[in-house]
Amino acid sequence: MRDFVRRHPWAAILLAVVNVVLLSVAVAVLIVIVTADAGFAAGRPEVAAASQAAAANGSALLGAAIAMAGSAIGAGVAVAYTGAAALAAMSERPELFGRAMVVVGLAEGIAIYGLIVAIILVGQAR
Incomplete structure (x- = not known):
């Protein structure tokens, strides 16, 4: 693995970027799930x-x-x-x-x- 990263430093950067994007999407989905229907059912x-x-x-x-x-x-x-x-x-x-x-x-x-x-x-x- 280390040899691959040494030969292709862009691969490690790409992997880190993909992980950050996936983490941010997962957090956004979690926030939407947790806060869903908070004000929808007022009075009903x-x-x-x-x-x-x-x-x-x-x-x-x-x-x-x-x-x-x-x-x-x-x-x-x-x-x-x-x-x-x-x-x-x-x-x-x-x-x-x-x-x-x-x-x-x-x-x-x-x-x-x-x-x-x-x-x-x-x-x-x-």
Whole structure:
């Protein structure tokens, strides 16, 4: 990775710009979701109740998305490190294959935990 960045410094700058743009769009969408229907239902209790229910459902779904995204990113980082270490260990001692795969599987379990939390939150949203 470092050699690629040294040969192509524009790629690192482009990646940083894309990340900043995606972050700003995500924050803008989050602000719109949180502040949606704040003044729409003034004086109309039935609309206000429906609006609050929709906002609660949206918040639960947003929480499910954040849980799944965070756990998937965490699992990806964990599998990257444990997979590299497992391959290095197996290149020296091939009999460590079973133990190495257990460690990589445990790292992948992080994504499964996030999926379970997301499923529970989606169930609460209905």
